[in-house]
Amino acid sequence: MTDPVLALDDLRLTLAGGAGPVEVLRGISMQVGRGQSVGLVGPSGSGKSSLLMLMGGLERPTGGRISVLGRDLAAMDEDALARFRRDNMGIVFQSFHLIPTLTALENVALPLELAGAGDAMARARAELDAVGLGARTHHYPAEMSGGEQQRVALARAMAPRPAILLADEPTGNLDAANGAAIMDLIFALRDRHGATLVLVTHAPELAARCDRVVRMADGQLAPEEAPAEAATGADQ
Amino acid sequence: MSALALRLAARELRGGLAGFRVFLLCLILGVGAIVAVGQVRAALQDGLAREGRVILGGDAELEFTYRHADAQERAWMEDRAAAVSQVTAFRSMARLPSGDAALARVKAVDAAWPLVGEAQFDPPMTVEAALSARDGVPGAAMERVLAERLELAPGDRFLLGDTEFEFRAVLLREPDSAGVGGFGSGFGPRLLVREAALAEAGLIGPGALYEVAYRLLLPGADLAAEKSAAETRFHDAGMRWRDARRASPGSERFLDRMATFLVLVGLAGLGVGGVGISAAVRAWMERKTATIAILRSLGASAGLVRAVFGLQIAAMTALGVTLGLALGAGLPLLAAPLLAPVLPFDLDFALDPRALAEGAVYGALVAALFALWPLARRLGVPAAALLRDIGPGARAWPGAGSVIAAGGLLGALAGAAAFFSARPMLALGTVAGVGVALALLWAVGAGLAVLARRAARGGLADGRPVLRTALAAVGGPRSEARAVVMALGLGLTVLAAIGQIDGGLRRAVATDLPARAPAYFVLDIQPDQLAPFSERLAGDPLVEKVQTAPMLRGVVTRLKGRPAREVAGDHWVVRGDRGVSYAAAPPPDTRIVAGEWWPEDYTGPAQASFAAAQAEELGLALGDTLSVNILGREIEATITSLREVDFSSAGLGFVLILNEAALRGAPHSAIATIYAPPEAEAGLLRDLTRAFPNITLIGVREAIGQVARALGQVAQASSLAAGVTLASGLVVLIGAAAAGEAQRAREAALLKVLGASRRTILASFALRAALMGAAAGVVAVALGLLAGWVVIDRLMEAEFRPALGPALWVVAGGAGANLAAGLVFALRPLAARPAGVLRAP
Incomplete structure (x- = not known):
């Protein structure tokens, strides 16, 4: 693969637990090319979300190397990582993680403002329109349903036009109809803006919509499978 | 109250006191301050009553102005009393042969003095040794400050009028300080001599300003009957009576006023604590949402649930009040060494039931009043709503019963304040004032939130993420603005008011007055001295x-x-x-x-x-x-x-x-x-006291300095009392900052995800804290200026000019205190890895 967006080499993560250190990731090596979509599947506790956190620079590896867009994340300090995310990444969480004191519009505008965009509010409004929430710009997160909150989170992640979109079980807290609508939006936005997508999911049919499916178990990668195979049971 | 409710409440409390720290601290501080003041007041009152004879100098005192008792009057006293002692008090100049002179409050005593108690001298000696004539020169004792001013060592001589005295010892303690020439008898240090030695000094002539007191020992007498007998005998003779039942009415009045004032300041502190109590109960009830919902869904009646949570609050109140009582009883023991040097008697700190009851009643009522509302609002939510929304949102109108109960508690608090206070109207005014101030501060907090929201919506924050997140925290849902402004505002208001009043008084006394005041006030000029006195000054070019x-x-x-x-x-x-x-x-x-x-x-x-x-x-x-x-x-x-x-x-x-x-x-x-200008003062003093040995010069500049110092001390004592209010406010602030730590940690993690640097996040946290603290400071300054204007302009009819320094300090202090509390609890959220925070449920 030429010029990978994400390059992981023998990546390891050990966290301190109540009963001693826990090896969460045990030597992960993989690469993701520009514009690719990768579905990350596996049972609970297999290390999917932790791997995604490492890709986003939200966690630091205890071993191995991780390079994103050619930059070694381990070499960056907290602030450099924040700037790197601001300029290159959008992240969507299962629990939405909107700032409760900001309205929908302000939540979406915030990363643009942090990047110094002069037209942050106008772009945020357009982004909310794109996810069907043009009428709810001045609502606070607590005044919106889970589905609406996740659409705001998606608009926020996509607003700066990131090269990489990381999504951690974005439909995990939603009912089937809302979940499907969110996934349609994610793939539509990715197709429109050509971002590289890494999607952590329990749902095999969602993983099957990706270009590649990577299965994890016990902190390690299983041999890759074709998306069609994955559709039969992402979680087994 | 069922056994089941007790059992369930006890089980709930097994979780520990962690959620009640602020609740307990607020209660302990408020109750402790009130009890401490009450204990000191009781000890002082007890001392005044116990030592009444000693501080008066006898069982009774008959005082005459500008004259001695005549022979018949004296015989009447000697008939009734077991012993009689005579004391004469006046002001005069103690002079050195070199011409240096200093104002002194002279007390001339007879051989029977003191009838009760003991005088203490340095070096230790008897009254006889200190005052009697030696080699034909009478002795004298004086306060150390006078000896130092005249640079006298024991054995040195000085003049009083035309008579020479020998300085023998420093007067350390005068037992009868409440009698004539005692408390409040004017400026100048004490000088003690024998009355007999004064006869030749020519100081107590016709027209001289002096007072003579006769102290009587009346063992076993009915003092009320003695008083009425004396008033009949000395009717129209200008006699003033005082006796050991109320030896020092002035001190008693001062003590009562000061204690009333300090207890009321303590009550204000408890009011601020109430804000913390309310916030703590609200936070605690939010954590208990699931428990309440589950109890309800398992069939517990609303009454049982109310009892379970009410009992827990009651238990915590009992604990807080008990610890507050212990603190209040213990604090005065620490203060005793500070009070000892200024009191003519020893303090005996026994537990005073009235002070303890006062603290306990105030503490229980304030805790109940401020806990009732958040408790009732949460318990009023239907179980289904709680289960649907296990989170902080669900609250309900608490219902008419709770409103009536709150009204009853408020009434009881006002009633208790009126009952316990020596000045019921002042106490009721304070309770009402604290209530109005808290309501006003709440309104300002709410107004600040609305302003912040409007500013953000109006585009002020566009393109400024630091300002956007700060304004959102001040104006958005679950804003801390109201709690912070209330907690900090009341304490700062008391401080600001003291600052403005103190500043205004000091300026009036220390700056404005000396510009218009004379250099000297001269007493005791005899009619035949008036012409040479005026001539001498007319010839002095420096005299204006x-x-x-x-x-x-x-x-x-x-x-x-x-x-x-x-x-x-x-x-x-x-x-x-x-x-x-x-x-x-x-x-x-x-x-x-x-x-x-x-x-x-x-x-x-x-x-x-x-x-x-x-x-x-x-x-x-x-x-x-x-x-x-x-x-x-x-x-x-x-x-x-x-x-x-x-x-x-x-x-x-x-x-x-x-x-x-x-x-x-x-x-x-x-x-x-x-x-005359200041540079002429020393020369005038030397010249005039040498030429007219009997006259008394009071340096106005020095007197003004003393008044200014006394004002400073009152302001200091008041500031200390205001400190209780401020300390309660800080506990509430720290509690609020600690409670918001998890929320801040989440926000910091999210901002990092979105690309904010730590400096940006810290700036946002600091800005919101400073905004809220400064708002509290601005309200406090406004109320302080109002108080200053009322006291200086309306009551004292002087020109009021705002003291800008203290005002700026209050605003800066408010912003700084909240900033410090906010930043201390921002450090952990800032340092935390985003993944760890966001992974948590």
Whole structure:
């Protein structure tokens, strides 16, 4: 693969637990090319979300190397990582993680403002329109349903036009109809803006919509499978 | 109250006290402060009662002004008493042969002094050794400050009038400090001599200003009966009676006022604590949402759930009040060494039931009042709603029962304040004032939130993420603005008010006054000295102006033909004796505003010129009569003119001036004011005291300095009391900051995800804290300025100019305190890895 967006080499993560250190990731090596979509599947506790956190620079590896867009994340300090995310990444969480004191519009505008965009509010409004929430710009997160909150989170992640979109079980807290609508939006936005997508999911049919499916178990990668195979049971 | 409720409440409390830290601290501080003040008051009152005989110097004291008792009067006293001692008090100048001189409060005692208690000297010696004549020179003891000013060592000699004395020892403790010449008897350090030695000094002549007290030992006597016998015997003889039952009414009054004031400040502190209690109960109830919902869904009645949570609050209140009582009982023991040097008796700190009850009742009522609302709001939510929304949102209108209960508690609090306080109206006013101030601060907090929201919506924050997130925290959902402004605002308001009042008073006394005041106030100028005195000063080029006036002291006994007290109540003009003067022509600078001055050669029935403002206060008009008792002689005069008198300039100002013929025959002295620049003062003092050994010079600059220092001390004591309010406020702030730590950690993690640097996040946290703290400071300054204006402009009728320094300090202090609390609890959220925070549920 030429010029990978994400390059992981023998990546390891050990966290301190109540009963001693826990090896969460045990030597992960993989690469993701520009514009690719990768579905990350596996049972609970297999290390999917932790791997995604490492890709986003939200966690630091205890071993191995991780390079994103050619930059070694381990070499960056907290602030450099924040700037790197601001300029290159959008992240969507299962629990939405909107700032409760900001309205929908302000939540979406915030990363643009942090990047110094002069037209942050106008772009945020357009982004909310794109996810069907043009009428709810001045609502606070607590005044919106889970589905609406996740659409705001998606608009926020996509607003700066990131090269990489990381999504951690974005439909995990939603009912089937809302979940499907969110996934349609994610793939539509990715197709429109050509971002590289890494999607952590329990749902095999969602993983099957990706270009590649990577299965994890016990902190390690299983041999890759074709998306069609994955559709039969992402979680087994 | 069922056993089940008790059991369930006990199980719930097994979780520990973690959620109740702020609740307990607020209660402990407030109750502790109130009890501590009550304990000190009780100990002082007890001391005054116990040591009444000692601090008065006998069982009873009969005091005469400007005269001694005659032989018959003295015989009457000796008939009734087991022992009699005579003390004479006046002001004079202690001089060195070199010419240096210093003002002293002289107390001349007889051989029987002290009848009760003991005097202490350094080096230790008997009264006899300190005061008796040695080699024909009488001895003297004085306060250390006087000895140091005159640079006297034991054995050195100095002059009082024309008589030489030998300084023998420093006077450390005078037992009868509440008697004549004791507390509040004016400026100057004490000088103790024998009365017999004064005979030749020529200081106690006709017209001199002195007081003589006779202390009686009356073992086993009925003091009330003795008092009435003395008042009958000395009717119209100008005798004042005091006895050991109330040896020092002035100290008692001062103590009562100070204690009332301090307890009320403590109550204000408890009010601020109430804000913390309310916030703590709200947070605790939010954590208990699931428990409440589950209890309800398992079939617990609303009453049972209320009982379970009410019992837990009651248990915590009991714990907080108990610890507060312990703190309040213990604190005075620490304060005792500070009080000991200024008290004429030892303090005995026994537990005072009244002080303990006062603290406990206030604590319980405030805790119940402030816990009731958040408790009721949460318990009013239906179980289904709680289960649907297990989170912080669900709250309900607490219902009419809770409103009535809150009203009842508020009424009980006001009733308790009125019951416990020596001044019920002041206490009720304080409770109402704290309530209004809290409501106002709440409104300002709410207004700040609305402003912040509007500013963010109005585009002020566009493109400014630091400002956007800060304004959102101030104005968005679950804003801390109200709690922070209330918690910090009340304490800062008390501080700001003290700052403005203190600043205003000090400026009036220490800056404005010296610019207009004379350099010296001169007493005891004998009539035959007046001409040489004036001549001497007229020849001094440094002296700018000299004013002299004859001076007598008299008691206004009747106004408009009725007893003065009946007409004027407790007005200062009729309280005790006042300076009275006479004049043929209006003194220079006199402005007559009504009526006419008498002809210069007038010799008819006595006429009076009265101060216009005081006449208005007393309801006196031209043509009204008044009687004044001067040296036992009753003079009735008709008011024929009213004058403007400026008492604030420290110049010569008499409320009452009579025509010359009415008073010329009475023995009297003259007083004078000398206006001169500071550099002339030392020379004048030396020259005049050498030329006229009997006169007394009071340095106005020094007196003003003493007043300014005394004001400073009162302001310091008040600031200390305000500290309780502020400390409660800080506990509430820290509690709020600690409670918001998890929320801040989440926000910091999210901002990092979105690309914010740590500096950006820290700036946002700091900005919101400073905004809320500064808002509290601005309200406090506004209320402080109002208080300053009311006291200085309205009550004291002086010009009020805002003290900008203290005002800025209060605003900066408010912002700084909240900033510090906010930032301390922002450090952990800032340092945390985003993944760890966001992974948590």
